[in-house]
Amino acid sequence: xxxxxxxxxxxxxxxxxxxxxxxxxxxxxxxxxxxxxxxxxxxxxxxxxxxxxxxxxxxxxxxxxxxxxxxxxxxxxxxxxxxxxxxxxxxxxxxxxxxxxxxxxxxxxxxxxxxxxxxxxxxxxxxxxxxxxxxxxxxxxxxxxxxxxxxxxxxxxxxxxxxxxxxxxxxxxxxxxxxxxxxxxxxxxxxxxxxxxxxxxxxxxxxxxxxxxxxxx
Ligand SMILES: Cc1cc2nc3c(=O)[nH]c(=O)nc-3n(C[C@H](O)[C@H](O)[C@H](O)COP(=O)(O)O)c2cc1C
Numbered sequence: 001x002x003x004x005x006x007x008x009x010x011x012x013x014x015x016x017x018x019x020x021x022x023x024x025x026x027x028x029x030x031x032x033x034x035x036x037x038x039x040x041x042x043x044x045x046x047x048x049x050x051x052x053x054x055x056x057x058x059x060x061x062x063x064x065x066x067x068x069x070x071x072x073x074x075x076x077x078x079x080x081x082x083x084x085x086x087x088x089x090x091x092x093x094x095x096x097x098x099x100x101x102x103x104x105x106x107x108x109x110x111x112x113x114x115x116x117x118x119x120x121x122x123x124x125x126x127x128x129x130x131x132x133x134x135x136x137x138x139x140x141x142x143x144x145x146x147x148x149x150x151x152x153x154x155x156x157x158x159x160x161x162x163x164x165x166x167x168x169x170x171x172x173x174x175x176x177x178x179x180x181x182x183x184x185x186x187x188x189x190x191x192x193x194x195x196x197x198x199x200x201x202x203x204x205x206x207x208x209x210x211x212x213x214x215x216x217x
Pocket of ligand 1 (some may be wrong): 009011014015016050081083084085092104117118119131154157158159160210215
Protein backbone atom coordinates (compact mmCIF):
# COMPACT_ATOMS: atom_id res chain seq x y z
CA UNK A 1 0.00 0.00 0.00
CA UNK A 2 1.28 3.44 -0.88
CA UNK A 3 -0.08 6.90 -0.05
CA UNK A 4 0.86 9.84 -2.25
CA UNK A 5 0.94 13.28 -0.62
CA UNK A 6 1.02 16.34 -2.85
CA UNK A 7 1.69 19.85 -1.54
CA UNK A 8 0.94 22.93 -3.64
CA UNK A 9 2.69 25.25 -1.20
CA UNK A 10 5.81 26.86 -2.69
CA UNK A 11 7.12 28.02 0.70
CA UNK A 12 10.07 25.96 1.94
CA UNK A 13 8.99 23.59 4.74
CA UNK A 14 5.68 25.46 5.03
CA UNK A 15 2.86 24.77 7.45
CA UNK A 16 1.13 23.00 4.57
CA UNK A 17 4.16 20.74 3.96
CA UNK A 18 4.61 19.92 7.63
CA UNK A 19 0.95 19.07 8.14
CA UNK A 20 0.98 16.86 5.06
CA UNK A 21 4.13 15.08 6.28
CA UNK A 22 2.51 14.51 9.69
CA UNK A 23 -0.53 12.96 8.02
CA UNK A 24 1.63 10.79 5.75
CA UNK A 25 3.72 9.59 8.68
CA UNK A 26 0.59 8.66 10.64
CA UNK A 27 -0.54 6.31 7.88
CA UNK A 28 2.16 3.84 8.88
CA UNK A 29 2.46 2.63 5.29
CA UNK A 30 4.76 3.55 2.41
CA UNK A 31 4.36 7.19 1.41
CA UNK A 32 5.74 9.70 -1.06
CA UNK A 33 5.77 13.47 -0.57
CA UNK A 34 5.65 15.67 -3.66
CA UNK A 35 6.25 19.44 -3.64
CA UNK A 36 4.58 20.75 -6.76
CA UNK A 37 6.73 23.90 -6.99
CA UNK A 38 9.69 21.65 -7.88
CA UNK A 39 7.92 20.56 -11.06
CA UNK A 40 6.50 22.10 -14.20
CA UNK A 41 2.82 21.50 -14.50
CA UNK A 42 0.31 23.36 -16.68
CA UNK A 43 -3.45 23.17 -16.31
CA UNK A 44 -5.59 20.88 -18.48
CA UNK A 45 -6.16 22.31 -21.98
CA UNK A 46 -9.42 20.38 -22.46
CA UNK A 47 -8.22 18.84 -25.75
CA UNK A 48 -9.49 15.32 -24.89
CA UNK A 49 -6.22 13.92 -26.20
CA UNK A 50 -6.17 11.64 -23.14
CA UNK A 51 -9.47 9.83 -23.76
CA UNK A 52 -8.11 6.62 -25.31
CA UNK A 53 -4.74 6.42 -23.54
CA UNK A 54 -5.46 7.86 -20.08
CA UNK A 55 -2.29 9.90 -20.69
CA UNK A 56 -1.99 13.65 -21.17
CA UNK A 57 -0.42 14.94 -24.40
CA UNK A 58 1.20 17.96 -22.70
CA UNK A 59 4.90 17.27 -22.34
CA UNK A 60 5.55 18.48 -18.81
CA UNK A 61 5.77 16.89 -15.36
CA UNK A 62 1.99 16.51 -15.20
CA UNK A 63 2.20 13.12 -16.92
CA UNK A 64 4.64 11.73 -14.36
CA UNK A 65 2.64 13.19 -11.46
CA UNK A 66 -0.61 11.70 -12.78
CA UNK A 67 1.12 8.33 -13.07
CA UNK A 68 2.14 8.59 -9.42
CA UNK A 69 -1.50 9.28 -8.50
CA UNK A 70 -2.61 6.36 -10.64
CA UNK A 71 -0.18 3.97 -8.94
CA UNK A 72 -0.92 5.21 -5.41
CA UNK A 73 -3.58 3.48 -3.32
CA UNK A 74 -4.58 6.74 -1.62
CA UNK A 75 -4.01 10.44 -2.18
CA UNK A 76 -3.67 13.37 0.22
CA UNK A 77 -3.80 16.80 -1.43
CA UNK A 78 -2.55 19.85 0.46
CA UNK A 79 -2.93 23.43 -0.76
CA UNK A 80 -3.07 27.03 0.41
CA UNK A 81 -5.36 29.92 -0.43
CA UNK A 82 -4.07 32.98 -2.33
CA UNK A 83 -7.04 35.36 -2.78
CA UNK A 84 -9.26 33.03 -0.79
CA UNK A 85 -9.22 30.25 -3.40
CA UNK A 86 -7.21 27.09 -3.91
CA UNK A 87 -3.68 27.88 -5.16
CA UNK A 88 -3.02 27.50 -8.87
CA UNK A 89 -0.43 24.70 -8.63
CA UNK A 90 -2.70 22.43 -6.64
CA UNK A 91 -5.58 23.23 -8.99
CA UNK A 92 -3.43 22.52 -12.05
CA UNK A 93 -2.37 19.19 -10.51
CA UNK A 94 -6.01 18.21 -9.92
CA UNK A 95 -6.94 19.17 -13.49
CA UNK A 96 -4.06 17.09 -14.81
CA UNK A 97 -5.56 14.02 -13.13
CA UNK A 98 -8.40 14.26 -15.66
CA UNK A 99 -6.72 11.68 -17.97
CA UNK A 100 -7.25 9.09 -15.22
CA UNK A 101 -11.00 9.54 -15.49
CA UNK A 102 -11.85 8.38 -18.97
CA UNK A 103 -13.60 5.07 -19.43
CA UNK A 104 -11.89 3.45 -16.44
CA UNK A 105 -12.35 5.86 -13.52
CA UNK A 106 -8.85 5.10 -12.27
CA UNK A 107 -9.15 7.15 -9.07
CA UNK A 108 -12.55 5.72 -8.11
CA UNK A 109 -12.95 4.49 -4.53
CA UNK A 110 -9.41 5.49 -3.55
CA UNK A 111 -9.29 7.10 -0.08
CA UNK A 112 -8.55 10.82 -0.26
CA UNK A 113 -7.44 13.36 2.32
CA UNK A 114 -7.52 17.15 2.19
CA UNK A 115 -5.29 19.71 3.94
CA UNK A 116 -5.54 23.46 3.40
CA UNK A 117 -3.68 26.36 5.02
CA UNK A 118 -5.11 29.88 5.06
CA UNK A 119 -4.12 33.16 6.67
CA UNK A 120 -7.62 34.44 7.33
CA UNK A 121 -9.07 32.89 10.50
CA UNK A 122 -12.31 31.04 9.96
CA UNK A 123 -15.35 33.10 10.98
CA UNK A 124 -13.74 36.42 9.95
CA UNK A 125 -16.53 39.07 9.91
CA UNK A 126 -15.63 40.50 6.47
CA UNK A 127 -13.26 38.28 4.52
CA UNK A 128 -14.18 35.04 2.72
CA UNK A 129 -13.69 31.70 4.43
CA UNK A 130 -10.52 30.85 2.51
CA UNK A 131 -9.92 27.46 4.11
CA UNK A 132 -13.46 26.36 3.35
CA UNK A 133 -13.07 27.49 -0.28
CA UNK A 134 -9.77 25.62 -0.65
CA UNK A 135 -11.13 22.48 0.97
CA UNK A 136 -14.22 22.61 -1.22
CA UNK A 137 -12.12 22.91 -4.40
CA UNK A 138 -10.18 19.74 -3.55
CA UNK A 139 -13.34 17.98 -2.34
CA UNK A 140 -15.07 18.63 -5.65
CA UNK A 141 -12.24 16.91 -7.53
CA UNK A 142 -12.38 13.89 -5.21
CA UNK A 143 -16.16 13.75 -5.21
CA UNK A 144 -16.47 14.01 -8.99
CA UNK A 145 -13.87 11.27 -9.50
CA UNK A 146 -15.65 8.94 -7.09
CA UNK A 147 -12.94 8.95 -4.43
CA UNK A 148 -13.75 8.30 -0.79
CA UNK A 149 -13.07 11.52 1.13
CA UNK A 150 -11.70 10.37 4.47
CA UNK A 151 -10.89 13.66 6.17
CA UNK A 152 -10.32 17.41 5.83
CA UNK A 153 -7.89 19.54 7.84
CA UNK A 154 -7.75 23.37 7.97
CA UNK A 155 -4.59 25.06 9.26
CA UNK A 156 -4.21 28.71 10.28
CA UNK A 157 -1.14 29.98 8.44
CA UNK A 158 0.40 33.37 7.85
CA UNK A 159 -0.21 36.36 5.62
CA UNK A 160 2.92 36.86 3.46
CA UNK A 161 3.29 40.30 5.12
CA UNK A 162 4.80 38.69 8.21
CA UNK A 163 7.93 38.02 6.11
CA UNK A 164 7.87 41.26 4.07
CA UNK A 165 10.52 43.96 4.59
CA UNK A 166 7.99 46.68 3.56
CA UNK A 167 5.77 46.01 6.57
CA UNK A 168 4.81 48.05 8.66
CA UNK A 169 5.20 50.99 6.24
CA UNK A 170 3.04 49.37 3.54
CA UNK A 171 -0.38 50.98 2.96
CA UNK A 172 -1.96 47.80 1.63
CA UNK A 173 -0.84 45.41 4.34
CA UNK A 174 -2.76 42.14 4.31
CA UNK A 175 -1.96 41.74 7.99
CA UNK A 176 -3.96 44.91 8.78
CA UNK A 177 -6.67 43.88 6.32
CA UNK A 178 -7.15 40.67 8.28
CA UNK A 179 -6.43 41.71 11.86
CA UNK A 180 -7.28 45.43 11.92
CA UNK A 181 -5.40 48.76 11.59
CA UNK A 182 -3.30 48.27 14.73
CA UNK A 183 -2.02 44.82 13.77
CA UNK A 184 1.70 44.15 14.02
CA UNK A 185 3.69 40.97 13.47
CA UNK A 186 4.20 40.86 17.23
CA UNK A 187 0.49 41.23 18.08
CA UNK A 188 -0.65 38.71 15.49
CA UNK A 189 2.23 36.27 15.95
CA UNK A 190 3.61 33.70 13.53
CA UNK A 191 1.15 30.84 13.15
CA UNK A 192 2.73 27.41 13.21
CA UNK A 193 1.10 24.08 12.60
CA UNK A 194 3.00 22.79 15.66
CA UNK A 195 1.33 25.43 17.87
CA UNK A 196 -2.14 24.18 16.92
CA UNK A 197 -2.56 20.93 18.89
CA UNK A 198 -6.08 20.22 17.60
CA UNK A 199 -4.92 20.69 14.03
CA UNK A 200 -1.92 18.43 14.60
CA UNK A 201 -4.25 15.78 16.03
CA UNK A 202 -6.56 16.21 13.03
CA UNK A 203 -3.67 15.74 10.57
CA UNK A 204 -2.51 12.57 12.34
CA UNK A 205 -6.08 11.31 12.53
CA UNK A 206 -6.42 11.90 8.80
CA UNK A 207 -3.35 9.71 8.22
CA UNK A 208 -4.67 6.98 10.49
CA UNK A 209 -8.10 7.11 8.83
CA UNK A 210 -6.51 6.81 5.39
CA UNK A 211 -4.67 3.68 6.61
CA UNK A 212 -7.91 2.26 8.04
CA UNK A 213 -9.75 2.94 4.77
CA UNK A 214 -6.99 1.15 2.86
CA UNK A 215 -7.41 -1.96 5.00
CA UNK A 216 -11.08 -2.25 4.02
CA UNK A 217 -10.40 -2.08 0.26
C1 LIG B 1 -0.51 36.17 -3.27
C2 LIG B 1 -1.07 35.65 -1.98
C3 LIG B 1 -2.38 35.98 -1.62
C4 LIG B 1 -2.92 35.47 -0.46
N1 LIG B 1 -4.24 35.71 -0.16
C5 LIG B 1 -4.81 35.07 0.89
C6 LIG B 1 -6.20 35.18 1.14
O1 LIG B 1 -6.93 35.87 0.42
N2 LIG B 1 -6.73 34.51 2.18
C7 LIG B 1 -5.96 33.71 3.00
O2 LIG B 1 -6.48 33.09 3.93
N3 LIG B 1 -4.63 33.60 2.79
C8 LIG B 1 -4.06 34.25 1.77
N4 LIG B 1 -2.73 34.13 1.54
C9 LIG B 1 -1.92 33.47 2.54
C10 LIG B 1 -1.68 32.04 2.23
O3 LIG B 1 -2.85 31.28 2.35
C11 LIG B 1 -0.60 31.61 3.18
O4 LIG B 1 0.59 31.83 2.51
C12 LIG B 1 -0.84 30.26 3.72
O5 LIG B 1 -1.50 30.45 4.93
C13 LIG B 1 0.40 29.42 3.90
O6 LIG B 1 1.37 30.11 4.63
P1 LIG B 1 2.31 29.47 5.72
O7 LIG B 1 2.50 28.02 5.36
O8 LIG B 1 3.55 30.28 5.64
O9 LIG B 1 1.61 29.63 7.02
C14 LIG B 1 -2.14 34.66 0.39
C15 LIG B 1 -0.80 34.36 0.03
C16 LIG B 1 -0.28 34.84 -1.12
C17 LIG B 1 1.14 34.48 -1.47
